[in-house]
Amino acid sequence: MTIDTRQLRHFAAVADTLHFGRAAERLRMTQPPLSQSIMALERTLGAPLFIRTKRNVWLTSFGEQWLPQVRKALATLDALPDGAHRLRDGLSGHLSLSFVSTADYSILPGLVRRYAEAFPEVEIRLVETTSDVQIPALAAGEGHAGIIIPPHDRVLPEPLAYRRLLSEPLVAAVPTTWIDEGRLPVGDGVLSAETVIDAPLILFPRQVAPAFHDLVTAYFTTRRQRPRIVQEAIQMQTIISLVSAGLGVALVPASLRNLARAGVSYLDLDGPAPVLETGLVWRRDDDTPTLRGFLRLLDESQG
Numbered sequence: 001m002t003i004d005t006r007q008l009r010h011f012a013a014v015a016d017t018l019h020f021g022r023a024a025e026r027l028r029m030t031q032p033p034l035s036q037s038i039m040a041l042e043r044t045l046g047a048p049l050f051i052r053t054k055r056n057v058w059l060t061s062f063g064e065q066w067l068p069q070v071r072k073a074l075a076t077l078d079a080l081p082d083g084a085h086r087l088r089d090g091l092s093g094h095l096s097l098s099f100v101s102t103a104d105y106s107i108l109p110g111l112v113r114r115y116a117e118a119f120p121e122v123e124i125r126l127v128e129t130t131s132d133v134q135i136p137a138l139a140a141g142e143g144h145a146g147i148i149i150p151p152h153d154r155v156l157p158e159p160l161a162y163r164r165l166l167s168e169p170l171v172a173a174v175p176t177t178w179i180d181e182g183r184l185p186v187g188d189g190v191l192s193a194e195t196v197i198d199a200p201l202i203l204f205p206r207q208v209a210p211a212f213h214d215l216v217t218a219y220f221t222t223r224r225q226r227p228r229i230v231q232e233a234i235q236m237q238t239i240i241s242l243v244s245a246g247l248g249v250a251l252v253p254a255s256l257r258n259l260a261r262a263g264v265s266y267l268d269l270d271g272p273a274p275v276l277e278t279g280l281v282w283r284r285d286d287d288t289p290t291l292r293g294f295l296r297l298l299d300e301s302q303g
Contacts, residue, residue, distance in 0.1 A: 007041040008070050010034055015067050018057050090289030094123040098134045099147040101236040103278055106255035107166050115297055122290050130208040144291040145282040149211045159284045169273035170251045173243045176265045191267040200230040200248035208234050215274045216251045240264055
């Protein structure tokens, strides 16, 4: 069964006016072709839509029950051009954004809030995962963009592009009980390098966060020491929980101070602290409108 969209509009106009002449005027056509269109539609459907007399026209029971479906279909058709324009302009659709756990306490909340305010109809799909998973996935066309800790040389596989978003120093997350018991000598809220080097360390595994792992271990090797790693974890929340449990200390981004956890104190490092960079990665050849809007928002906020 094939029904012309024009026939549906003809049917709806006659149903609204219950008068072929007035319906023809509304449709800017003459009455005979309108009557022929309705009769052709009735033949296609195999049932009459209207009861006609010389003086009156009214809907059959079938026509009355079918009319709401026709109106819904026409409303959907009428909305298609605007919907297409909104998708084209990045005002609707979805944005898939992956992120490392450290970003959850620094740049991610603000970015998501600003984007949601600027594009309220776009669905933001967030996935927390490590940099080593994000980079090949994005290169293979999975997702639109990712917040990562970049490699030391910032060299990424084609066709990925990269933009720095944040650089922040590392601080020490330590068990509060160690301070209270005098196990960690703290002066004016600052922890000396010697104290950090002597403490058991909790750290990301190198295979999932090589840049972060190497940044932390370099703090030890530049002082001709080897870190005493007692536990590894792939999520920052887990690392902080292990610190709270008294298993060791951790060097974490300064923004982790936003992760308040009972039993954990955050202390600045004495002297120059390692600096962690976080950035955005995406495919240069990805022309998704929502991604374009996201990158434009970054340009405006960083400009």
